[in-house]
Amino acid sequence: MxxxxxxxxxxxxxxxxxxxxxxxxxxxxxxxxxxxxxxxxxxxxxxxxxxxxxxxxxxxxxxxxxxxxxxxxxxxxxxxxxxxxxxxxxxxxxLPSLPKRNSFSTNQKTEPAREIEMPKTIIDETPPLFGDFKPTLGESNETIEEIRLDIGNCVRCPLHEGRTKIVHTTGNFNADLLFVGEAPGANEDAEGVPFVGRAGELLNKIIQSIGLRREDVLVGNVNRCRPPGNRTPTLPEAHTCRPFLKREIAVVKPKVIVVLGNTATQNLLDTKVGITKLRGEFQDYFGISVMPTFHPAYLLRDPSKKREVWEDMKKVRDFLNNGTPST
Incomplete structure (x- = not known):
């Protein structure tokens, strides 16, 4: 009881x-x-x-x-x-019996919301909202002469201290094909013309192999002054001179750019990927097709690479003739 x-x-x-x-x-x-x-x-x-x-x-x-x-x-x-x-x-x-009431603490720590990572395959397979968008150079109202006047007796980087001549882009400024190297060598510095000497002679043969002449194309370099001892240009040196080449490309608007060698490829395309991974496939440069391949000076040291350059140039030839690369 x-x-x-x-x-x-x-x-x-x-x-x-x-x-x-x-x-x-x-x-x-x-x-x-x-x-x-x-x-x-x-x-x-x-x-x-x-x-x-x-x-x-x-x-x-x-x-x-x-x-x-x-x-x-x-x-x-x-x-x-x-x-x-x-x-x-x-x-x-x-009244109904009270259920067991849970106590809550206001000091309980809450975990931050986790960021949901979308699988890479979904990201890669998701089409862009407005299609494939690639930046272009746009229209240019400049002339090659105006760009040369702007360059003047350039002292914008330390390379001017040891140069003999500024080596400008030369050739046909109405060309569909532009060749770009990294910088002038001793012969180019002396004559003021890009790609002369043994490397230049080999480049002429490469051009002839696709049915063109040197006079039909445009030839230049990222840098216009010779680095001391033919060393590789530094990034600040390349970035100082590169805008002038970009302005020339905007004026000429070639269909294809063949960029020669690892240094020129990385400086022009602004990438850290090496030439061996990029060569043989067209890359994009502001809406212009770019074919990276080996530099003629490298082919003089390793002739076995000539076959690979020939395969690259056949794709360039077919692109110029048909608008599509060969398979």
Whole structure:
């Protein structure tokens, strides 16, 4: 009996707390007057469940009635009647039992949202919104003479200190084919003409192999001044001189550019990929097809590479004749 009363009071307390969470502040209940005989077990109930004990579980706002004695009843019936009367009187038993409430901490750390990485295959296979867009050089209102005047007696980089002559682009400025090397050598520096000497003679033969003459094409370099000791031009030196070549290309608008050697390829295309990986396939330079291939000076040192250059030049020839490279 004692444990049942304790359970009942604990449930009442929990229901009251629940109502307080809902915003209720004052509570009142009406309990019926229950009579017990002095000799029944209800008398012990009066002692065990006194108003003083209930105050530990029920707020003082509850007005608990005094218990009065009455005629004795059967022991079992008295206990059942007492429990039922208490439950009906409080009317809290009609509320559903509270589920176990989870506590939340405001100091819990939350993981940052993960960035979803799209698989590379999806990125590669997703077509551009506006199709294949490649930047172009646009229209140029300049002339080759104006570009030469702008270059003047150039002192923009340290290479001017050791040069003999500025080596400008030469040939047919209406040509469909432009050859670009990296920088002048000793012979070019002395004569002021690109690709002379042994390397120039080999280049002439390469041009003739596709049915053209030197007079039909345009020939130049990224840098116009000879580096000391024929060393490779530095990136700042190449980037200083490259805009003039780009302006010339915008004026001439050749169909194909054949870029000769690793240094010229990387400087013109602004890439770190080597010539061995790029050669043999057309690259894009502002809407102009570019064929990287080996430099004639390299072929003089390693004649076995001539076959690869010939394969590259056949693609250039077919592109000039048909608009498509050979397979």
């Amino acid at each position: 004692k444990s049942e009363i304790s359970t009942l009071l604990a449930d009442i307390k929990e229901q009251i707390l629940y109502l307080q969470e809902l915003g209720a502040e004052n509570f009142s209940v009406e309990l019926p007057e229950i009579s017990f005989s002095a000799n029944s077990k209800a008398q012990s109930l009066k002692t065990e469940v006194s108003p003083e004990r209930l105050e530990r579980f029920v707020p003082t706002e509850f007005d608990l009635p005094k218990l009065e004695t009455a005629k004795p009843k059967a022991a079992g019936a008295e206990n059942a009647s007492t429990r039922q009367s208490l439950l009906e009187a409080t009317k809290l038993s009609r």
